[in-house]
Amino acid sequence: MRILFVHPNYRSGGAEIAGTWPPAWVAYLTGHLRQAGFDDVAFIDAMTDDISDEDLAVRIAEAKPDVVGVTAITPSIYRAEEVLRIASEVVPGAVRMLGGVHATFMYKQVLSEAPWVDVIVRGEGEEICTELMLAIEDGRWPADRHRIRGLAFRDGDEIVATPAASTVKDLSKIKPDWTVLEWEKYIYIPLGTRVAIPNLARGCPFTCSFCSQWKFWRDYRVREPKDVVDEIEDLVDNHGVGFFILADEEPTINKKKFVAFCQELIDRGLPKRVKWGINTRVTDIYRDRDLLKFYRKAGLVHVSLGTEAAAQMKLDVFNKETKVEENKTAIRLLREADILVEAQFIVGLDNETPETLEETYRMAWDWQPDLANWSMYTPWPFTPLFQELKDQVEVYDFSKYNFVTPIMKPAAMERGELLDGVMNNYRRFYSKKALFHYPWRGTGFRRRYLLGCLYAFLKAGYRRTFYDLGKAGYWGPQTKNSVDFHFDETRTLAEAQLDDWEASADKAARAAERREAVKAQMKERSVDRKAGFRMPNGAEVKACGGGSQQMEDV
Numbered sequence: 001m002r003i004l005f006v007h008p009n010y011r012s013g014g015a016e017i018a019g020t021w022p023p024a025w026v027a028y029l030t031g032h033l034r035q036a037g038f039d040d041v042a043f044i045d046a047m048t049d050d051i052s053d054e055d056l057a058v059r060i061a062e063a064k065p066d067v068v069g070v071t072a073i074t075p076s077i078y079r080a081e082e083v084l085r086i087a088s089e090v091v092p093g094a095v096r097m098l099g100g101v102h103a104t105f106m107y108k109q110v111l112s113e114a115p116w117v118d119v120i121v122r123g124e125g126e127e128i129c130t131e132l133m134l135a136i137e138d139g140r141w142p143a144d145r146h147r148i149r150g151l152a153f154r155d156g157d158e159i160v161a162t163p164a165a166s167t168v169k170d171l172s173k174i175k176p177d178w179t180v181l182e183w184e185k186y187i188y189i190p191l192g193t194r195v196a197i198p199n200l201a202r203g204c205p206f207t208c209s210f211c212s213q214w215k216f217w218r219d220y221r222v223r224e225p226k227d228v229v230d231e232i233e234d235l236v237d238n239h240g241v242g243f244f245i246l247a248d249e250e251p252t253i254n255k256k257k258f259v260a261f262c263q264e265l266i267d268r269g270l271p272k273r274v275k276w277g278i279n280t281r282v283t284d285i286y287r288d289r290d291l292l293k294f295y296r297k298a299g300l301v302h303v304s305l306g307t308e309a310a311a312q313m314k315l316d317v318f319n320k321e322t323k324v325e326e327n328k329t330a331i332r333l334l335r336e337a338d339i340l341v342e343a344q345f346i347v348g349l350d351n352e353t354p355e356t357l358e359e360t361y362r363m364a365w366d367w368q369p370d371l372a373n374w375s376m377y378t379p380w381p382f383t384p385l386f387q388e389l390k391d392q393v394e395v396y397d398f399s400k401y402n403f404v405t406p407i408m409k410p411a412a413m414e415r416g417e418l419l420d421g422v423m424n425n426y427r428r429f430y431s432k433k434a435l436f437h438y439p440w441r442g443t444g445f446r447r448r449y450l451l452g453c454l455y456a457f458l459k460a461g462y463r464r465t466f467y468d469l470g471k472a473g474y475w476g477p478q479t480k481n482s483v484d485f486h487f488d489e490t491r492t493l494a495e496a497q498l499d500d501w502e503a504s505a506d507k508a509a510r511a512a513e514r515r516e517a518v519k520a521q522m523k524e525r526s527v528d529r530k531a532g533f534r535m536p537n538g539a540e541v542k543a544c545g546g547g548s549q550q551m552e553d554v
Helices: 024-035 053-063 074-090 101-105 107-113 125-137 213-217 225-239 255-267 282-287 289-297 312-318 324-336 354-367 384-392 415-436 445-462 466-472 495-532
Strands: 003-007 041-045 067-071 095-099 119-121 151-155 158-161 193-196 241-245 275-280 300-308 340-347 371-376
Touching (some): 074 101, 095 125, 101 107, 107 119, 107 151, 107 158, 255 289, 282 289, 340 445, 354 415, 415 445, 445 466
Parallel strands (some): 193 241, 300 340
Antiparallel strands (some): 151 158
Protein backbone atom coordinates (compact mmCIF):
# COMPACT_ATOMS: atom_id res chain seq x y z
CA MET A 1 0.00 0.00 0.00
CA ARG A 2 1.40 3.37 -1.02
CA ILE A 3 0.98 6.33 1.35
CA LEU A 4 1.62 9.85 0.09
CA PHE A 5 2.01 12.76 2.51
CA VAL A 6 1.83 16.35 1.26
CA HIS A 7 2.83 19.53 3.10
CA PRO A 8 0.53 22.29 1.77
CA ASN A 9 1.96 25.35 0.05
CA TYR A 10 1.18 28.18 2.47
CA ARG A 11 3.30 31.24 3.33
CA SER A 12 2.50 34.21 5.53
CA GLY A 13 5.67 36.30 5.77
CA GLY A 14 6.11 35.28 9.40
CA ALA A 15 8.36 32.53 10.73
CA GLU A 16 9.59 31.53 7.27
CA ILE A 17 11.68 34.70 6.95
CA ALA A 18 14.31 32.96 9.11
CA GLY A 19 14.64 30.04 6.73
CA THR A 20 12.98 26.97 5.30
CA TRP A 21 11.64 24.76 8.07
CA PRO A 22 11.53 20.96 7.79
CA PRO A 23 7.99 19.54 8.27
CA ALA A 24 8.78 17.38 11.30
CA TRP A 25 5.25 15.96 11.38
CA VAL A 26 5.90 13.78 8.35
CA ALA A 27 9.06 12.30 9.89
CA TYR A 28 7.26 11.36 13.12
CA LEU A 29 4.29 9.80 11.31
CA THR A 30 6.48 7.99 8.79
CA GLY A 31 8.72 6.59 11.52
CA HIS A 32 5.76 5.11 13.36
CA LEU A 33 4.26 3.71 10.15
CA ARG A 34 7.54 2.04 9.18
CA GLN A 35 7.62 0.28 12.56
CA ALA A 36 4.20 -1.14 11.66
CA GLY A 37 5.51 -2.45 8.33
CA PHE A 38 4.46 0.35 5.95
CA ASP A 39 7.53 0.84 3.78
CA ASP A 40 6.04 2.55 0.73
CA VAL A 41 5.76 6.13 2.02
CA ALA A 42 6.37 9.16 -0.21
CA PHE A 43 6.40 12.87 0.60
CA ILE A 44 5.86 16.10 -1.36
CA ASP A 45 6.84 19.37 0.33
CA ALA A 46 4.70 21.74 -1.72
CA MET A 47 5.56 24.68 0.54
CA THR A 48 9.35 24.50 0.40
CA ASP A 49 9.33 23.66 -3.32
CA ASP A 50 6.61 26.27 -4.01
CA ILE A 51 4.61 23.80 -6.08
CA SER A 52 1.58 25.14 -7.93
CA ASP A 53 -1.76 23.33 -7.80
CA GLU A 54 -1.35 22.29 -11.44
CA ASP A 55 2.07 20.73 -10.86
CA LEU A 56 0.88 19.15 -7.62
CA ALA A 57 -1.96 17.44 -9.47
CA VAL A 58 0.54 15.89 -11.87
CA ARG A 59 2.82 14.69 -9.08
CA ILE A 60 -0.04 13.17 -7.07
CA ALA A 61 -1.33 11.37 -10.15
CA GLU A 62 2.15 10.03 -10.93
CA ALA A 63 2.55 8.74 -7.35
CA LYS A 64 -0.65 6.61 -7.64
CA PRO A 65 -1.16 6.53 -3.85
CA ASP A 66 -3.73 4.49 -1.93
CA VAL A 67 -3.83 7.19 0.78
CA VAL A 68 -3.13 10.93 0.58
CA GLY A 69 -2.43 12.55 3.95
CA VAL A 70 -2.12 16.25 4.76
CA THR A 71 -1.75 18.27 7.95
CA ALA A 72 -2.72 21.86 8.66
CA ILE A 73 -2.52 24.57 11.25
CA THR A 74 -5.30 27.14 11.12
CA PRO A 75 -3.85 29.49 8.44
CA SER A 76 -2.97 26.62 6.11
CA ILE A 77 -6.30 24.79 6.40
CA TYR A 78 -7.69 25.97 3.06
CA ARG A 79 -4.52 24.96 1.25
CA ALA A 80 -4.67 21.54 2.92
CA GLU A 81 -8.31 21.14 1.90
CA GLU A 82 -7.36 22.08 -1.66
CA VAL A 83 -4.64 19.41 -1.74
CA LEU A 84 -7.26 16.79 -0.91
CA ARG A 85 -9.71 18.25 -3.43
CA ILE A 86 -7.05 17.86 -6.10
CA ALA A 87 -6.44 14.30 -4.93
CA SER A 88 -10.17 13.57 -5.22
CA GLU A 89 -9.94 14.45 -8.92
CA VAL A 90 -6.66 12.81 -9.95
CA VAL A 91 -6.65 9.72 -7.68
CA PRO A 92 -10.36 9.32 -6.78
CA GLY A 93 -9.82 5.86 -5.33
CA ALA A 94 -7.33 7.04 -2.70
CA VAL A 95 -8.45 7.65 0.89
CA ARG A 96 -8.08 11.35 1.69
CA MET A 97 -6.87 11.99 5.25
CA LEU A 98 -6.39 15.28 7.14
CA GLY A 99 -4.75 15.86 10.53
CA GLY A 100 -3.34 18.64 12.66
CA VAL A 101 -4.52 20.97 15.36
CA HIS A 102 -7.11 22.89 13.33
CA ALA A 103 -8.92 19.85 11.99
CA THR A 104 -8.78 18.21 15.42
CA PHE A 105 -10.93 20.89 17.02
CA MET A 106 -12.73 22.28 13.96
CA TYR A 107 -13.66 18.99 12.32
CA LYS A 108 -17.31 20.03 11.96
CA GLN A 109 -16.25 23.19 10.13
CA VAL A 110 -13.81 21.30 7.89
CA LEU A 111 -16.16 18.47 6.98
CA SER A 112 -18.92 21.00 6.25
CA GLU A 113 -16.82 23.11 3.88
CA ALA A 114 -14.72 20.28 2.40
CA PRO A 115 -16.93 17.18 2.08
CA TRP A 116 -14.29 15.52 -0.12
CA VAL A 117 -12.17 14.95 3.02
CA ASP A 118 -12.71 11.27 3.84
CA VAL A 119 -11.38 11.21 7.39
CA ILE A 120 -9.85 13.49 10.00
CA VAL A 121 -7.29 12.24 12.51
CA ARG A 122 -8.03 14.06 15.76
CA GLY A 123 -5.16 14.62 18.16
CA GLU A 124 -1.71 13.06 18.44
CA GLY A 125 -1.33 11.29 15.15
CA GLU A 126 1.16 8.41 15.32
CA GLU A 127 -0.98 5.64 16.84
CA ILE A 128 -4.30 6.76 15.32
CA CYS A 129 -2.82 7.08 11.84
CA THR A 130 -1.17 3.66 12.08
CA GLU A 131 -4.41 2.00 13.17
CA LEU A 132 -6.24 3.74 10.33
CA MET A 133 -3.65 2.57 7.76
CA LEU A 134 -3.93 -1.02 9.02
CA ALA A 135 -7.71 -0.87 8.56
CA ILE A 136 -7.31 0.43 5.00
CA GLU A 137 -4.65 -2.17 4.15
CA ASP A 138 -6.81 -5.00 5.52
CA GLY A 139 -9.88 -3.86 3.59
CA ARG A 140 -11.70 -2.87 6.79
CA TRP A 141 -12.17 0.72 5.59
CA PRO A 142 -14.73 2.23 5.71
CA ALA A 143 -16.64 -0.55 7.50
CA ASP A 144 -14.59 -0.30 10.71
CA ARG A 145 -14.26 3.48 10.86
CA HIS A 146 -16.74 3.77 13.75
CA ARG A 147 -14.53 1.43 15.80
CA ILE A 148 -11.31 3.42 15.48
CA ARG A 149 -10.84 6.03 18.18
CA GLY A 150 -9.74 9.57 17.34
CA LEU A 151 -11.44 9.93 13.94
CA ALA A 152 -14.04 12.26 12.44
CA PHE A 153 -15.85 11.71 9.14
CA ARG A 154 -19.13 12.13 7.31
CA ASP A 155 -21.62 9.29 7.41
CA GLY A 156 -24.28 10.36 4.95
CA ASP A 157 -25.52 13.74 6.14
CA GLU A 158 -24.19 13.20 9.66
CA ILE A 159 -20.79 14.32 10.96
CA VAL A 160 -19.42 11.64 13.27
CA ALA A 161 -16.59 11.89 15.80
CA THR A 162 -15.46 8.65 17.42
CA PRO A 163 -14.32 8.74 21.08
CA ALA A 164 -10.94 10.35 21.64
CA ALA A 165 -7.94 8.05 21.42
CA SER A 166 -5.44 7.77 24.23
CA THR A 167 -2.29 9.85 23.97
CA VAL A 168 0.98 8.04 23.23
CA LYS A 169 2.02 6.69 26.62
CA ASP A 170 5.25 4.91 25.63
CA LEU A 171 7.30 7.71 24.12
CA SER A 172 10.20 5.34 23.49
CA LYS A 173 8.18 4.17 20.47
CA ILE A 174 8.48 7.64 18.93
CA LYS A 175 11.22 7.09 16.36
CA PRO A 176 10.98 9.61 13.52
CA ASP A 177 12.21 8.73 10.07
CA TRP A 178 14.24 11.78 9.08
CA THR A 179 15.29 10.17 5.78
CA VAL A 180 11.89 11.08 4.31
CA LEU A 181 13.09 14.72 4.05
CA GLU A 182 15.50 16.19 1.48
CA TRP A 183 17.77 17.99 3.93
CA GLU A 184 19.60 20.25 1.51
CA LYS A 185 16.35 22.28 1.25
CA TYR A 186 16.07 23.21 4.92
CA ILE A 187 18.39 26.08 5.78
CA TYR A 188 18.46 28.38 8.82
CA ILE A 189 19.42 31.73 7.29
CA PRO A 190 21.11 33.38 10.31
CA LEU A 191 23.75 30.63 10.48
CA GLY A 192 23.59 29.38 6.89
CA THR A 193 23.23 25.78 8.05
CA ARG A 194 20.69 22.97 7.89
CA VAL A 195 17.99 23.14 10.55
CA ALA A 196 15.81 20.55 12.31
CA ILE A 197 12.88 20.67 14.73
CA PRO A 198 13.04 17.62 17.03
CA ASN A 199 10.69 17.02 19.92
CA LEU A 200 11.70 16.60 23.60
CA ALA A 201 8.29 16.71 25.29
CA ARG A 202 4.65 16.75 24.34
CA GLY A 203 1.98 18.87 25.87
CA CYS A 204 2.11 21.71 28.38
CA PRO A 205 0.86 21.87 31.98
CA PHE A 206 -0.01 25.55 31.62
CA THR A 207 -3.30 26.84 30.26
CA CYS A 208 -2.53 30.15 28.54
CA SER A 209 -5.86 31.36 27.22
CA PHE A 210 -4.56 32.16 23.72
CA CYS A 211 -2.84 28.79 23.19
CA SER A 212 -4.10 25.38 22.06
CA GLN A 213 -1.09 23.16 22.72
CA TRP A 214 -2.29 22.09 26.16
CA LYS A 215 -5.65 21.13 24.63
CA PHE A 216 -4.21 19.27 21.64
CA TRP A 217 -1.61 17.13 23.45
CA ARG A 218 -3.82 16.85 26.57
CA ASP A 219 -1.30 15.44 29.05
CA TYR A 220 2.28 16.55 29.56
CA ARG A 221 4.92 13.90 28.82
CA VAL A 222 8.71 14.08 28.47
CA ARG A 223 10.75 11.71 26.34
CA GLU A 224 13.93 10.13 27.66
CA PRO A 225 16.80 12.60 27.04
CA LYS A 226 19.00 9.81 25.66
CA ASP A 227 16.42 8.97 22.98
CA VAL A 228 16.18 12.60 21.91
CA VAL A 229 19.96 13.04 21.78
CA ASP A 230 20.20 9.83 19.73
CA GLU A 231 17.87 11.58 17.27
CA ILE A 232 19.94 14.75 17.25
CA GLU A 233 23.18 12.85 16.78
CA ASP A 234 21.62 11.11 13.77
CA LEU A 235 20.50 14.49 12.37
CA VAL A 236 24.04 15.88 12.74
CA ASP A 237 25.96 12.81 11.54
CA ASN A 238 23.73 11.68 8.69
CA HIS A 239 21.85 14.79 7.56
CA GLY A 240 24.31 17.62 8.15
CA VAL A 241 22.13 19.55 10.61
CA GLY A 242 23.98 22.43 12.30
CA PHE A 243 21.10 24.06 14.20
CA PHE A 244 17.92 22.78 15.78
CA ILE A 245 14.98 24.26 17.62
CA LEU A 246 13.12 22.11 20.11
CA ALA A 247 9.50 21.98 19.01
CA ASP A 248 8.21 21.99 22.59
CA GLU A 249 6.17 24.92 23.85
CA GLU A 250 8.42 24.98 26.91
CA PRO A 251 11.12 22.28 27.11
CA THR A 252 12.43 23.56 30.46
CA ILE A 253 9.29 22.68 32.45
CA ASN A 254 10.78 19.38 33.64
CA LYS A 255 14.05 20.71 34.98
CA LYS A 256 15.53 17.28 35.75
CA LYS A 257 14.93 15.95 32.24
CA PHE A 258 16.12 19.18 30.58
CA VAL A 259 19.37 19.17 32.59
CA ALA A 260 19.88 15.50 31.68
CA PHE A 261 19.29 16.37 28.03
CA CYS A 262 21.94 19.10 28.18
CA GLN A 263 24.41 16.81 29.94
CA GLU A 264 23.88 14.11 27.31
CA LEU A 265 24.69 16.62 24.57
CA ILE A 266 27.86 17.67 26.38
CA ASP A 267 28.96 14.08 27.05
CA ARG A 268 28.78 13.30 23.32
CA GLY A 269 30.64 16.46 22.28
CA LEU A 270 27.69 17.68 20.22
CA PRO A 271 27.83 21.39 21.27
CA LYS A 272 30.92 21.75 19.09
CA ARG A 273 28.96 20.56 16.07
CA VAL A 274 25.42 21.85 16.55
CA LYS A 275 23.78 24.87 18.20
CA TRP A 276 20.17 25.12 19.24
CA GLY A 277 17.33 27.28 20.47
CA ILE A 278 14.16 27.00 22.52
CA ASN A 279 10.99 28.82 23.52
CA THR A 280 10.41 29.11 27.25
CA ARG A 281 8.83 31.12 30.05
CA VAL A 282 10.31 33.94 32.08
CA THR A 283 9.63 32.01 35.29
CA ASP A 284 11.87 29.13 34.16
CA ILE A 285 14.75 31.52 33.51
CA TYR A 286 14.39 32.79 37.07
CA ARG A 287 14.30 29.25 38.40
CA ASP A 288 17.39 28.20 36.43
CA ARG A 289 19.43 31.36 36.78
CA ASP A 290 22.39 29.37 38.18
CA LEU A 291 22.22 26.87 35.30
CA LEU A 292 22.15 29.26 32.35
CA LYS A 293 25.89 29.05 31.69
CA PHE A 294 25.60 25.25 31.80
CA TYR A 295 22.83 25.45 29.19
CA ARG A 296 25.09 27.62 27.05
CA LYS A 297 27.86 25.03 27.37
CA ALA A 298 25.38 22.46 26.05
CA GLY A 299 25.00 24.52 22.86
CA LEU A 300 21.89 26.57 23.71
CA VAL A 301 22.40 29.90 21.94
CA HIS A 302 18.90 31.31 21.34
CA VAL A 303 15.99 31.64 23.75
CA SER A 304 12.66 33.07 22.67
CA LEU A 305 10.87 34.42 25.72
CA GLY A 306 7.11 34.64 25.91
CA THR A 307 7.06 38.07 27.49
CA GLU A 308 3.84 38.50 25.49
CA ALA A 309 2.94 42.08 26.32
CA ALA A 310 4.45 45.08 28.03
CA ALA A 311 1.34 46.10 29.93
CA GLN A 312 0.72 44.03 33.03
CA MET A 313 -2.97 44.26 32.26
CA LYS A 314 -2.39 42.22 29.10
CA LEU A 315 -0.28 39.67 30.92
CA ASP A 316 -3.22 39.11 33.25
CA VAL A 317 -5.60 38.68 30.31
CA PHE A 318 -3.32 36.04 28.82
CA ASN A 319 -3.01 34.20 32.15
CA LYS A 320 0.80 34.20 31.85
CA GLU A 321 1.49 34.39 35.59
CA THR A 322 4.49 36.66 35.10
CA LYS A 323 5.27 40.25 36.05
CA VAL A 324 6.61 42.98 33.78
CA GLU A 325 9.72 43.56 35.88
CA GLU A 326 10.53 39.83 35.72
CA ASN A 327 10.81 40.05 31.93
CA LYS A 328 13.60 42.60 32.06
CA THR A 329 15.57 40.61 34.62
CA ALA A 330 15.20 37.36 32.70
CA ILE A 331 16.56 39.02 29.55
CA ARG A 332 19.54 40.36 31.48
CA LEU A 333 20.29 36.93 32.97
CA LEU A 334 20.29 35.29 29.55
CA ARG A 335 22.54 37.89 28.02
CA GLU A 336 24.97 37.56 30.93
CA ALA A 337 25.12 33.82 30.15
CA ASP A 338 25.97 34.67 26.49
CA ILE A 339 22.63 33.33 25.27
CA LEU A 340 20.89 35.42 22.63
CA VAL A 341 17.40 36.37 23.70
CA GLU A 342 14.33 37.20 21.64
CA ALA A 343 11.38 38.96 23.27
CA GLN A 344 7.93 38.11 21.93
CA PHE A 345 5.18 40.71 22.19
CA ILE A 346 1.51 40.18 21.37
CA VAL A 347 -0.30 43.24 20.05
CA GLY A 348 -3.67 43.95 18.53
CA LEU A 349 -6.22 43.24 21.22
CA ASP A 350 -9.35 45.31 21.60
CA ASN A 351 -7.67 47.73 24.01
CA GLU A 352 -4.63 48.40 21.78
CA THR A 353 -3.90 52.07 21.13
CA PRO A 354 -1.01 54.00 19.57
CA GLU A 355 0.12 54.66 23.14
CA THR A 356 0.25 50.98 24.13
CA LEU A 357 2.16 50.16 20.94
CA GLU A 358 4.63 52.87 21.81
CA GLU A 359 4.88 51.40 25.30
CA THR A 360 5.90 48.00 23.92
CA TYR A 361 8.64 49.69 21.88
CA ARG A 362 9.96 51.62 24.88
CA MET A 363 9.98 48.50 27.01
CA ALA A 364 11.67 46.46 24.28
CA TRP A 365 14.42 49.03 24.02
CA ASP A 366 14.70 49.35 27.79
CA TRP A 367 14.92 45.59 28.29
CA GLN A 368 17.50 45.28 25.48
CA PRO A 369 16.80 41.80 24.10
CA ASP A 370 18.95 40.89 21.12
CA LEU A 371 15.83 40.45 19.00
CA ALA A 372 12.22 41.56 19.33
CA ASN A 373 9.13 40.28 17.60
CA TRP A 374 5.67 41.85 17.56
CA SER A 375 2.98 39.29 16.73
CA MET A 376 -0.59 40.22 15.91
CA TYR A 377 -3.02 38.64 18.32
CA THR A 378 -4.51 35.71 16.44
CA PRO A 379 -7.63 34.28 18.09
CA TRP A 380 -7.31 30.56 17.41
CA PRO A 381 -10.96 29.56 17.10
CA PHE A 382 -10.55 26.65 19.49
CA THR A 383 -8.98 28.52 22.44
CA PRO A 384 -10.64 29.88 25.60
CA LEU A 385 -9.79 33.48 24.74
CA PHE A 386 -11.59 33.19 21.41
CA GLN A 387 -14.70 32.01 23.20
CA GLU A 388 -14.55 35.14 25.34
CA LEU A 389 -13.87 37.50 22.43
CA LYS A 390 -15.80 35.84 19.61
CA ASP A 391 -18.47 38.57 19.58
CA GLN A 392 -15.70 40.97 18.53
CA VAL A 393 -14.34 38.73 15.76
CA GLU A 394 -15.30 40.02 12.33
CA VAL A 395 -13.00 37.95 10.12
CA TYR A 396 -13.46 34.21 9.58
CA ASP A 397 -10.96 33.91 6.75
CA PHE A 398 -8.67 31.45 8.54
CA SER A 399 -5.91 31.85 5.93
CA LYS A 400 -5.19 35.21 7.60
CA TYR A 401 -4.93 33.78 11.12
CA ASN A 402 -1.15 33.86 10.89
CA PHE A 403 0.21 36.26 13.56
CA VAL A 404 1.07 38.89 10.93
CA THR A 405 -2.41 39.95 9.84
CA PRO A 406 -4.54 41.99 12.29
CA ILE A 407 -7.61 39.81 12.65
CA MET A 408 -8.95 41.77 15.61
CA LYS A 409 -9.69 45.45 15.08
CA PRO A 410 -8.79 47.51 18.16
CA ALA A 411 -11.58 49.82 19.28
CA ALA A 412 -9.39 52.91 18.91
CA MET A 413 -7.45 51.98 15.74
CA GLU A 414 -7.96 50.84 12.17
CA ARG A 415 -6.16 47.69 11.08
CA GLY A 416 -3.88 49.65 8.77
CA GLU A 417 -2.90 51.93 11.65
CA LEU A 418 -2.12 48.90 13.79
CA LEU A 419 0.11 47.42 11.07
CA ASP A 420 1.85 50.77 10.63
CA GLY A 421 2.47 51.03 14.38
CA VAL A 422 4.01 47.56 14.46
CA MET A 423 6.20 48.33 11.44
CA ASN A 424 7.31 51.55 13.12
CA ASN A 425 8.42 49.52 16.14
CA TYR A 426 10.36 47.14 13.92
CA ARG A 427 12.01 49.98 11.97
CA ARG A 428 13.19 51.80 15.07
CA PHE A 429 14.32 48.76 17.03
CA TYR A 430 16.33 47.10 14.26
CA SER A 431 17.73 50.33 12.83
CA LYS A 432 19.28 51.13 16.19
CA LYS A 433 20.47 47.57 16.65
CA ALA A 434 22.03 47.53 13.17
CA LEU A 435 23.85 50.82 13.72
CA PHE A 436 24.91 50.66 17.35
CA HIS A 437 24.81 47.03 18.52
CA TYR A 438 25.12 44.13 16.08
CA PRO A 439 28.37 45.09 14.30
CA TRP A 440 30.15 45.92 17.55
CA ARG A 441 29.05 43.15 19.95
CA GLY A 442 32.06 40.84 19.96
CA THR A 443 33.89 39.29 17.07
CA GLY A 444 32.83 35.68 17.38
CA PHE A 445 29.66 33.63 17.32
CA ARG A 446 27.34 36.26 18.83
CA ARG A 447 28.25 38.89 16.25
CA ARG A 448 27.96 36.44 13.35
CA TYR A 449 24.59 35.19 14.57
CA LEU A 450 23.09 38.66 15.04
CA LEU A 451 24.32 39.85 11.65
CA GLY A 452 22.80 36.72 10.16
CA CYS A 453 19.46 37.57 11.78
CA LEU A 454 19.71 41.10 10.42
CA TYR A 455 20.41 39.70 6.95
CA ALA A 456 17.28 37.52 7.16
CA PHE A 457 15.18 40.57 8.09
CA LEU A 458 16.66 42.68 5.29
CA LYS A 459 16.20 39.91 2.73
CA ALA A 460 12.52 39.52 3.63
CA GLY A 461 12.06 43.29 3.68
CA TYR A 462 13.60 43.75 0.24
CA ARG A 463 11.37 41.04 -1.22
CA ARG A 464 8.31 42.54 0.51
CA THR A 465 7.57 39.13 2.04
CA PHE A 466 8.00 40.29 5.64
CA TYR A 467 4.55 40.40 7.25
CA ASP A 468 3.08 39.91 3.77
CA LEU A 469 3.61 43.64 3.20
CA GLY A 470 3.76 43.34 -0.58
CA LYS A 471 0.39 41.58 -0.79
CA ALA A 472 -1.21 44.04 1.63
CA GLY A 473 0.11 47.04 -0.27
CA TYR A 474 1.94 48.60 2.67
CA TRP A 475 4.85 50.86 1.68
CA GLY A 476 5.16 53.04 4.77
CA PRO A 477 3.08 55.37 6.95
CA GLN A 478 1.69 57.12 3.88
CA THR A 479 -0.16 53.91 2.88
CA LYS A 480 -1.60 52.93 6.27
CA ASN A 481 -5.08 54.09 5.26
CA SER A 482 -5.06 52.19 1.97
CA VAL A 483 -3.80 48.81 3.14
CA ASP A 484 -5.90 45.90 1.86
CA PHE A 485 -5.58 42.58 3.68
CA HIS A 486 -7.77 40.83 1.10
CA PHE A 487 -10.00 39.09 3.62
CA ASP A 488 -12.29 36.54 2.03
CA GLU A 489 -15.56 37.86 3.40
CA THR A 490 -17.49 34.89 2.05
CA ARG A 491 -15.93 32.71 4.73
CA THR A 492 -18.28 32.03 7.62
CA LEU A 493 -18.59 29.50 10.39
CA ALA A 494 -20.43 26.31 9.53
CA GLU A 495 -23.73 25.79 11.33
CA ALA A 496 -22.47 22.46 12.66
CA GLN A 497 -19.49 24.22 14.26
CA LEU A 498 -21.67 27.00 15.65
CA ASP A 499 -24.04 24.47 17.17
CA ASP A 500 -21.11 22.72 18.78
CA TRP A 501 -19.79 26.00 20.25
CA GLU A 502 -23.22 27.00 21.53
CA ALA A 503 -23.66 23.62 23.16
CA SER A 504 -20.25 23.95 24.80
CA ALA A 505 -21.06 27.47 25.96
CA ASP A 506 -24.37 26.30 27.43
CA LYS A 507 -22.61 23.46 29.17
CA ALA A 508 -20.02 25.83 30.62
CA ALA A 509 -22.74 28.25 31.74
CA ARG A 510 -24.68 25.49 33.46
CA ALA A 511 -21.52 24.31 35.20
CA ALA A 512 -20.83 27.85 36.41
CA GLU A 513 -24.40 28.14 37.69
CA ARG A 514 -24.01 24.87 39.57
CA ARG A 515 -20.78 26.05 41.16
CA GLU A 516 -22.40 29.28 42.30
CA ALA A 517 -25.43 27.39 43.67
CA VAL A 518 -23.20 25.01 45.63
CA LYS A 519 -21.18 27.93 47.03
CA ALA A 520 -24.37 29.69 48.13
CA GLN A 521 -25.71 26.50 49.69
CA MET A 522 -22.48 25.88 51.58
CA LYS A 523 -22.48 29.46 52.81
CA GLU A 524 -26.04 29.05 54.14
CA ARG A 525 -25.11 25.83 55.89
CA SER A 526 -22.08 27.51 57.41
CA VAL A 527 -24.29 30.27 58.85
CA ASP A 528 -26.73 27.72 60.23
CA ARG A 529 -23.97 25.67 61.80
CA LYS A 530 -22.40 28.75 63.33
CA ALA A 531 -25.71 29.92 64.78
CA GLY A 532 -26.44 26.57 66.37
CA PHE A 533 -22.96 25.80 67.68
CA ARG A 534 -21.86 26.34 71.29
CA MET A 535 -18.56 25.54 72.99
CA PRO A 536 -18.78 22.68 75.51
CA ASN A 537 -18.30 25.10 78.40
CA GLY A 538 -20.87 27.48 77.01
CA ALA A 539 -18.27 30.08 76.02
CA GLU A 540 -18.96 32.38 73.08
CA VAL A 541 -17.39 31.37 69.78
CA LYS A 542 -14.45 33.60 68.94
CA ALA A 543 -12.37 34.07 65.82
CA CYS A 544 -8.64 33.29 65.69
CA GLY A 545 -6.86 35.62 68.11
CA GLY A 546 -9.93 36.04 70.27
CA GLY A 547 -11.70 38.57 68.06
CA SER A 548 -15.43 38.68 67.60
CA GLN A 549 -15.40 38.93 63.79
CA GLN A 550 -14.10 36.63 61.08
CA MET A 551 -11.98 38.00 58.23
CA GLU A 552 -14.00 38.98 55.20
CA ASP A 553 -13.37 37.29 51.84
CA VAL A 554 -11.17 39.42 49.61
